[in-house]
Amino acid sequence: MSRTALRICPLCEATCGLTLTIEGTRVTGARGDREDVFSRGFICPKGASFGAVDGDPDRLRTPLVRRDGELREATWEEAFDAVAAGLRPVVERHGPHAVGVVLGNPNVHTMAGALYPQVLLGALGTRSVFTASTVDQMPKHVSCGLLYGDANAIPVPDLDHTDHLLLIGANPLESNGSLCTAADFPGKLKALKARGGTLTVIDPRRTRTAKLADRHIAVRPGTDALLLAAMTYVLFEEHLVDLGELAPHVQGVDEVREQVREFTPEAVAEACDVDAAEIRVLARELAAAPTAAVYGRIGSCTVPHGTLASWLVDVLNILTGNLDRPGGALFPQAATDRTPRPAGPGRGFALGRWFSRVSQYPEAKGELPLSALAEEIDTETAEGEPIRALIAVASNPVLSAPDGARLDKALDSLDFMVSVDPYLNETARHADVVLPPPPPSQSPHHDFAFNTLAVRNQVRYSRPAIPLEPGRMAETEILARLILAATGMHGADPAAVDTMVIDQTLAKAVKDPNSPVHGRDPGEVAAQLTGDTGPERRLDMMLRLGPYGDGFGVRPDGLTLQRLLAHPHGIDLGPLTSRLPQPLKTRSGKVELLPQPIADDLPRLRQAMSERADGLVLVGRRHLRSNNSWMHNVPALTGGTNRCTLHIHPEDAERLGVTDGAPVRVKGAGGEVTAPAEITDALRRGVVSLPHGWGHDRPGTRLNHASADPGVNVNQLLDGSLLDPLSGNAVLNGVPVEVAALIAPL
């Protein structure tokens, strides 16, 4: 007997609604949910393989605890006893900063990851916080923090309505989009073209997205900030600046004009390897389009001028009047956002409130660079304690961050490590305790983060499609118990964590004059909460306090968890709309177009105009049937073109004596790897490409399928010292490498 259940797909940022076929306790099929208010039936090969991802036999079923040097199966009780016994002495002896916390990407794809890590960090009080953001989008948080006063106020291109889209360093036909949640991104690009709009793609590779474009600019990696600065220059020079309705909300336009004076198209053309005339055309097309949106992603972030490039993306949107208008780039309003407060000056965004111990990197958004994790563990300094214990949640930095070999050693030297991860993989194998979450089919789902980045306002919630298997523990409960164990409350009722959060939130809300529950009794408000579990009650609370909420009775037709449960395909909340000045939290209450830290970093960009790398540089790439480091164990998603090969241009291959399929040695500052060459003219000369997330050949892992075709870890080519200075983001693209044909010995 089979049945179906609805489940939002957690496998990428597109958040498609799926209809799962379930036989017994197994997911045997997945198709797109045509009635889903957001995805309307769209599905990709990863979503279609939901059952295989979910049912991977290598997923851990019980906790593992290290005994006599070996990770062995244990009960949950034994596991949390071991966590408390491992973490508490470190905190008590060395203070909270000696406990590091590493949060990986899947935290944005689980309810547990949205609701508990912040509580853990608050309760622990550690500054040793590292996340996947600093190998990803931290430059965007920093530039938006500086421009708008809120690091999470990230404008999203209005894909459904724009007339002109300029995509920089993004390949949504493989990635399905990022910092821009849109189911069927490919379909939306085709629809843009069908309605007469234009698509321009800036990418050193002729990607599937670039092939769809009206114009593709194969820029030299790492030089987008120069290109965008020159476009900004052209807007001023050719009198194309027109802020329109934005004008009263923006300060600093003249200052930006002054700052870009030297970045003429002619001055940057050689560095970018793009014709000056073409740069002028890019600027003119942007200004001429009735509406337009500039959007930058991985290729514009994980580079030496990531924050400047991210800033310039928004500067271009603003100077052409496209920020905050339909068809341009808009600020979404999610159902679990805080109640909007009236517009006005805010506290602003500060960088560098503290610094990392070893290299003195400034914090950004409360985080230190993931690139610095290894040195924060393995290097002694006069001031401060090294990290001696580590909590890793959904994180595989041994493959995702620079120099995994050094991190391997550093993790081995820790007094204690706990990993919350479904796999015994390259990172988890170092843990003393592994706490495995249940598979997604057994977990509830709501997209707290991605709804704040979605191209349409909407809200959806999936309850677990399959009840928790005996012996399983919900990831929300795992994290609640981890918080208790880490903070000296081991053994307390995990529900106390949710109760505490609810009590604190409501206590604040009743004192907040902008809150719908202002002046009420928090106990009376709390008594109205519904939901079967602590996390559901927290979701109910956030929905009801939020911008569409019922305000606990103030707006009876507003959102509640019950109302959401009555709409299993979700509730549409309409297209993105203009919201300025409300989202601004800068000290001036305006968009601050030339923030001081940006102005201070511009001399470095000026210098880059005359810098020239002669040798080969490396860029990454993603494959539609993969996701970072953790999907190579699913047979249905591997093989074919999804391989860890070095893409190299035919002319470079010929010059170096590299033949198709033959092994080549790639050498970088952090080490060398050997991979088969794949000769392709899809990338520009002088650029080679390796995908990330491979290198599954380490002992002590349990990844049967992945280890049979392990690939190599591209991040071993990095030594972790190359960062975007403002954000601490790792430089993963445009990295100098040496490539040599490997002649097999006879």
Ligand SMILES: Nc1nc2c(c(=O)[nH]1)N[C@H]1C(S)=C(S)[C@@H](COP(=O)(O)OP(=O)(O)OC[C@H]3O[C@@H](n4cnc5c(=O)[nH]c(N)nc54)[C@H](O)[C@@H]3O)O[C@H]1N2
């Ligand atoms: N060279 C290079 N390096 C890169 C990138 C690049 O483009 N080039 N991209 C970077 C980017 S954008 C990112 S986001 C990072 C990702 O870096 P990470 O977050 O470290 O890596 P992931 O592979 O996404 O997954 C992390 C871990 O989550 C586990 N996991 C999966 N599902 C769950 C779950 O439901 N719960 C829990 N608790 N764990 C789960 C997986 O088993 C895996 O061990 O990699 C970065 N590294």
Ligand SMILES: Nc1nc2c(c(=O)[nH]1)N[C@H]1C(S)=C(S)[C@@H](COP(=O)(O)OP(=O)(O)OC[C@H]3O[C@@H](n4cnc5c(=O)[nH]c(N)nc54)[C@H](O)[C@@H]3O)O[C@H]1N2
């Ligand atoms: N299938 C699949 N989907 C995914 C993921 C995955 O691993 N696989 N990962 C998810 C995650 S965590 C993220 S963050 C997103 C990322 O989403 P995207 O940013 O869309 O992903 P990428 O495919 O890495 O696209 C980056 C592009 O930048 C180009 N590039 C490299 N260097 C430069 C440069 O200097 N300038 C310019 N202009 N371009 C450059 C690369 O050639 C590449 O095509 O994808 C998410 N979705």
Ligand code: SF4
């Ligand atoms: S596009 Fe992303 S969310 Fe949609 S089915 Fe594919 S992996 Fe899942």
Ligand SMILES: [Mo]
């Ligand atoms: Mo990412």
